Amino acid sequence: MSSTYDCDVVVVGAGPGGSMAAKFAAEGGSKTIMIEKKAEIGAPLRCAEGVSKKWLAELGIKSDPSWIRADMAGAIIRSPSGITLQLDESKAGTEVGYVLERHIFDKRLAEEAVSAGSKIMMRTGCNGVIRDKDGKLIGIKAKSMGEDIEIYAKCVIAADGYESQVGRWAGIDTTLKMSDFDTCLQYRMTNIKFESNFCEFIIGSAAPGGYIWIFPKSNNTANVGIGIMASKCKMRADPKYHLDKFIANDPRFKNGQILEIVGGMVSTIPGLDSAIGDNIMLVGDAARIIDPITGGGIAHACRSGKYAGIVAADCLKKGDFSKKSLQAYEKMWRDRMEDKLYRNWMAKERFATLDDTTLDELITLIKNSDIKEVNVLNLLKTIKDKFPRVVEGFENLI
Amino acid sequence: MYEVFVMKVNYGKCLHCGGCVGSCPMNAIYLEDYILEFSDKCNKCGRCIKVCPVGALSEGN
Numbered sequence: 001m002s003s004t005y006d007c008d009v010v011v012v013g014a015g016p017g018g019s020m021a022a023k024f025a026a027e028g029g030s031k032t033i034m035i036e037k038k039a040e041i042g043a044p045l046r047c048a049e050g051v052s053k054k055w056l057a058e059l060g061i062k063s064d065p066s067w068i069r070a071d072m073a074g075a076i077i078r079s080p081s082g083i084t085l086q087l088d089e090s091k092a093g094t095e096v097g098y099v100l101e102r103h104i105f106d107k108r109l110a111e112e113a114v115s116a117g118s119k120i121m122m123r124t125g126c127n128g129v130i131r132d133k134d135g136k137l138i139g140i141k142a143k144s145m146g147e148d149i150e151i152y153a154k155c156v157i158a159a160d161g162y163e164s165q166v167g168r169w170a171g172i173d174t175t176l177k178m179s180d181f182d183t184c185l186q187y188r189m190t191n192i193k194f195e196s197n198f199c200e201f202i203i204g205s206a207a208p209g210g211y212i213w214i215f216p217k218s219n220n221t222a223n224v225g226i227g228i229m230a231s232k233c234k235m236r237a238d239p240k241y242h243l244d245k246f247i248a249n250d251p252r253f254k255n256g257q258i259l260e261i262v263g264g265m266v267s268t269i270p271g272l273d274s275a276i277g278d279n280i281m282l283v284g285d286a287a288r289i290i291d292p293i294t295g296g297g298i299a300h301a302c303r304s305g306k307y308a309g310i311v312a313a314d315c316l317k318k319g320d321f322s323k324k325s326l327q328a329y330e331k332m333w334r335d336r337m338e339d340k341l342y343r344n345w346m347a348k349e350r351f352a353t354l355d356d357t358t359l360d361e362l363i364t365l366i367k368n369s370d371i372k373e374v375n376v377l378n379l380l381k382t383i384k385d386k387f388p389r390v391v392e393g394f395e396n397l398i
Numbered sequence: 399m400y401e402v403f404v405m406k407v408n409y410g411k412c413l414h415c416g417g418c419v420g421s422c423p424m425n426a427i428y429l430e431d432y433i434l435e436f437s438d439k440c441n442k443c444g445r446c447i448k449v450c451p452v453g454a455l456s457e458g459n
Contacts, residue, residue, distance in 0.1 A: 046415060125430065143430070162420040165428070175423050178445070183417060185451040230421070230449045237453030263415030263451045
């Protein structure tokens with residue numbers, strides 16, 4: 001007989017999305033349990049750690065030096081032939097910001113969830129869902145410190161990241177097509193040369209369908225990584241092949257040594273068609289709510305997590321966790337994020353088809369234009385003016 | 399008779415990133431305590447082999 005637990009809301013996964021969901025569910029009066037499969041929240045790392053700044057205030061997250069590893073002055077976009085577009089602070093706008101220490105940031109959000117009243121069970125991995133005799137979702141099965149347990153809940157919030165298995169066990173299709181995700185590899189490299197106040201993005205055939213990033217952690221250490229569209233993988237270990245090749249050919253990395261190797265994958269669609277079911281909501285990466293161009297998911301996870309937590313608490317008061325009732329969550333995340341997600345998804349789809357020559361032309365074009373504040377939208381506006389065929393078919397979104 | 403299909407994992411390479419888990423169209427992979435478990439739902443599509451960032455997976459026998 002396995003141990004059983006009872007609660008109103010069970011949150012699977014203690015990443016940023018899970019912690020925000022747990023915080024707001026608990027704050028709203030729900031008896032909340034958040035489970036985390038791993039032995040440490042925020043580690044091992046599975047992230048490039050770059051975030052913009054604006055959303056932190058929107059979600060009531062106070063910037064704290066303990067988790068801000070580096071404050072960026074701008075971004076550099078490097079074209080296939082090496083033309084660099086440097087976007088300094090006056091132009092960099094909202095898309096650049098901090099490079100985080102995720103192992104501290106994630107724990108801080110988990111602390112907030114606990115302060116709000118949530119419980120956390122570490123080393124507890126969900127491995128299935130529980131349904132009653134009528135087929136209603138009434139909880140999850142998990143292994144906790146090696147022991148099989150059951151957690152009964154009125155609502156499951158699946159924040160289980162890219163794996164997104166909880167949703168699938170509950171009957172929500174989270175499967176991705178090969179063209180809808182990037183496979184990624186990142187090295188934490190030290191003893192390398194780079195602009196330590198700028199996040200650098202290298203586009204083109206160096207990273208088929210994706211990009212290479214250099215996100216500074218200090219003046220000689222950075223997260224150097226690559227994402228490749230899965231459908232463009234030609235052999236085995238394509239990300240490693242392309243990243244190693246890039247590093248070998250760039251003299252800035254000549255004396256570099258690797259401190260950490262991180263693998264991972266990221267979806268590049270504008271969210272699931274439906275991130276809810278009866279008694280279940282999916283948030284963040286699990287719901288495929290990620291910026292399809294940048295692959296940035298922390299802000300999206302925090303936002304969707306917050307909304308799911310608020311809706312869970314509301315539904316508890318109404319005593320109704322049906323899909324119809326949870327539609328409030330679906331509406332909240334779509335109202336706030338869907339337009340931009342959709343626009344960036346269209347742009348990503350188009351950029352993935354451009355050859356190196358066209359990308360060089362594009363970067364040159366943007367370099368010679370007078371964009372005031374640089375963000376994806378303004379870049380697209382410039383492209384729409386000067387290079388309309390690139391945005392053909394979704395001009396009306398720009 | 400069933401053809402037995404065993405995925406071979408090179409744990410010397412595997413980064414435990416969970417990428418294969420999330421990419422599997424059959425939801426047939428589970429990562430438990432740094433070990434990948436493949437269920438009989440596996441339809442041998444080979445996607446996990448193709449997308450693993452470090453090439454840790456191969457078809458076994």
